Amino acid sequence: KVPMKDFGxxxxxxxxxxHFLQSAVxxxxxxxxxxxxxxxxxxxxxxxxxxxxxxxxxxxxILFTTDTVPSGEKDxxxxxxxxxxxxxxxxxxxxxxxxxxxSWICAIGNLPSLQRRHVAIARLKAPANMGRTSKQVxxxxxxxxxxxxxxxxxxxxxxxxxxxxxxxxxxxxxxxxAPNEEEFKRLxxxxxxxxxxxxxxxxxxxxILNNHDPEPxxxxxxxxRFAGGLQDDLRRRLPxxxxxxxxxxxxxxxIQKVISTTLFLYFASILPAIAFGVLNDHNTHGKIDVKRVIxxxxxxxxxxxxxxGQPLLVQLTTAPLAIYxxxxxxxxxxxxxxxxxxxxxxxLWNSFFLxxxxxxxxxxxxxxxxxxxxxIFALFISIAFCNDAFNDVIKNFRRNYxxxxxxxxxxxxxxxxxxxxxxx
Numbered sequence: 001k002v003p004m005k006d007f008g009x010x011x012x013x014x015x016x017x018x019h020f021l022q023s024a025v026x027x028x029x030x031x032x033x034x035x036x037x038x039x040x041x042x043x044x045x046x047x048x049x050x051x052x053x054x055x056x057x058x059x060x061x062i063l064f065t066t067d068t069v070p071s072g073e074k075d076x077x078x079x080x081x082x083x084x085x086x087x088x089x090x091x092x093x094x095x096x097x098x099x100x101x102x103s104w105i106c107a108i109g110n111l112p113s114l115q116r117r118h119v120a121i122a123r124l125k126a127p128a129n130m131g132r133t134s135k136q137v138x139x140x141x142x143x144x145x146x147x148x149x150x151x152x153x154x155x156x157x158x159x160x161x162x163x164x165x166x167x168x169x170x171x172x173x174x175x176x177x178a179p180n181e182e183e184f185k186r187l188x189x190x191x192x193x194x195x196x197x198x199x200x201x202x203x204x205x206x207x208i209l210n211n212h213d214p215e216p217x218x219x220x221x222x223x224x225r226f227a228g229g230l231q232d233d234l235r236r237r238l239p240x241x242x243x244x245x246x247x248x249x250x251x252x253x254x255i256q257k258v259i260s261t262t263l264f265l266y267f268a269s270i271l272p273a274i275a276f277g278v279l280n281d282h283n284t285h286g287k288i289d290v291k292r293v294i295x296x297x298x299x300x301x302x303x304x305x306x307x308x309g310q311p312l313l314v315q316l317t318t319a320p321l322a323i324y325x326x327x328x329x330x331x332x333x334x335x336x337x338x339x340x341x342x343x344x345x346x347x348l349w350n351s352f353f354l355x356x357x358x359x360x361x362x363x364x365x366x367x368x369x370x371x372x373x374x375x376i377f378a379l380f381i382s383i384a385f386c387n388d389a390f391n392d393v394i395k396n397f398r399r400n401y402x403x404x405x406x407x408x409x410x411x412x413x414x415x416x417x418x419x420x421x422x423x424x
Contacts, residue, residue, distance in 0.1 A: 002087060002156070005164040007192065008199030013161045017192040020158075021185045025120035028181060033128040036081060039063065039107075042120040042142045054113040059144065062109040082131055083107045087159050089167040103172060104139035105130060106163045108155040114146040117158055123176065123184070138176060139166060165191060229361040233309030244311065269316055273297050276317040283326040287339050293317055319381050 005013045025045045032038055043056045065084040085108050089101040120142040127136040141162050145155040166172060171191045178184040225231075248258050277290030301315040328346060332339045357363065400406075 002160055002163075004167065005161050006199055007164070007196040008202065013164070014192060014196055016158060016161045017165065017189065020117070020119040020162075021188060024185075025118070026181050026184060027120075027122045028178075028184065029125045030122050031125050033124065033126055035083070035128070035130045038122055038124070038128065038140055039142070042122055042140075046118045046120050046142075046144065050118070051114055053115070054111055058113065059109065059111055062111055063107055063142075085109060085155070086131075086134075087163040088133060089163065100133040101167070102134050102136045103127075104141070104166050105134045105137050106141040106143065106159045106166065108143045108145075108159040110145050110147045110149075110155045112147040114144060116146065117149065117153065118142075118144045119158070119162065120144075121184075123178075139172060141166065165195070168195075225361065227359050227361075229358055229363060237309050265314060269297065269301075269314065270294070272316050272318070276319070276322045279322050280325050283322070284329045284339065287329065288325060288343075319385065320377075323381065323384050 007013045025042060027041060027045070030038060030041065032041065039060065040056065043059050047054050047056055047059060063084060064081045066081065083105070087106040087108065088104075090098045091101065092098050122140040122142075124138050124140065127138055128140075129135045130137050130140075141159070143155050143159040143162065145153065145158060151157070165188060168191060171187065174187050175184055178187060248254065273294050274290055277288075277293035280293060281289040297315060297317055304313070304315055305311045325343070328343055329339055331337070332342050
């Protein structure tokens with residue numbers, strides 16, 4: 001397995017593309033579909049003009065190898081010509097195996113009598129069968145290098161450079177549609193430049209992530225800074241505040257995207273609101289119903305979207321809030337308190353504590369909250385809802401299958417059966 005070239009960090013890759021395309025042999029729309037015929041055309045153009053000391057026969061002896069395949073006769077094998085060293089692109093499949101990209105192939109070879117490196121590219125008029133893993137080849141790349149070249153310039157490294165370029169499916173489609181050689185070369189150079197910029201940006205981002213301190217502010221600030229989190233949120237959000245609203249109406253197909261996103265979030269928000277609203281209505285005996293849940297969710301979402309430092313979160317009524325409302329209702333029932341006043345007082349106290357947390361930047365303590373904390377909380381919620389479900393099942397059983405009337409009927413039937421048995 002040969003890894004792809006990193007154009008962002010390996011300078012030699014970009015230099016090879018720019019250098020070889022100036023003198024590369026390029027044949028477009030070749031009618032011949034045989035491997036020997038295509039190779040002869042490319043070698044003749046490369047060797048006859050620039051390498052008189054190297055013959056086509058010598059080059060083919062390096063590029064090809066002989067293998068045997070079953071023939072039509074019984075137990076008979078026929079010799080065939082196959083490329084000795086090739087580079088192809090592979091992709092993984094769903095079952096864990098890999099498959100070859102059979103639309104192009106790169107043949108490489110080291111010749112001792114060559115004076116310098118050569119690259120030849122052929123675009124075929126029709127797909128050609130060049131072997132078991134290359135049955136629909138439209139683009140054929142031939143790389144020849146002197147045997148004395150150093151490791152960074154040998155046939156494998158040069159072929160790996162061009163193979164990385166040709167591994168892009170969009171580029172290959174553009175090359176097949178290129179009307180002339182100039183456009184063909186321009187597309188390759190442009191893709192090489194784009195690939196270099198893209199991989200350089202990826203490498204820089206990877207370096208930043210590797211050298212990034214996950215908590216630089218926490219390590220730097222030893223003392224609590226009053227309202228530091230609020231100041232940071234304002235500093236980060238204000239430069240982009242107007243853009244958050246402008247980008248929703250300005251741009252290509254922006255209105256369509258806003259409408260589709262609005263419909264998606266509407267149904268994603270309304271269904272949990274209805275479900276937990278019905279649950280709250282049942283737990284509070286109508287004190288908090290579906291309508292109040294939806295109105296509260298709308299008000300909270302509007303205020304969050306306008307004033308929050310991170311407005312992209314979706315405000316939803318969740319299971320922990322439903323259990324919290326149920327506990328508040330039971331406390332009000334036990335101490336004979338007004339539920340609405342108690343619920344309002346709990347909300348005001350929560351707001352007071354949240355304001356204190358934001359002023360003193362207590363959210364920095366979340367760095368010690370691990371995944372186990374979330375899983376324990378989720379387990380608690382699951383157990384609480386399972387307990388409610390089991391209680392409803394038991395209540396339903398006692399009401400419909402084990403009530404006083406059912407017990408009386410069962411007792412009467414047993415008495416009747418006992419009387420019949422004693423009389424007989």
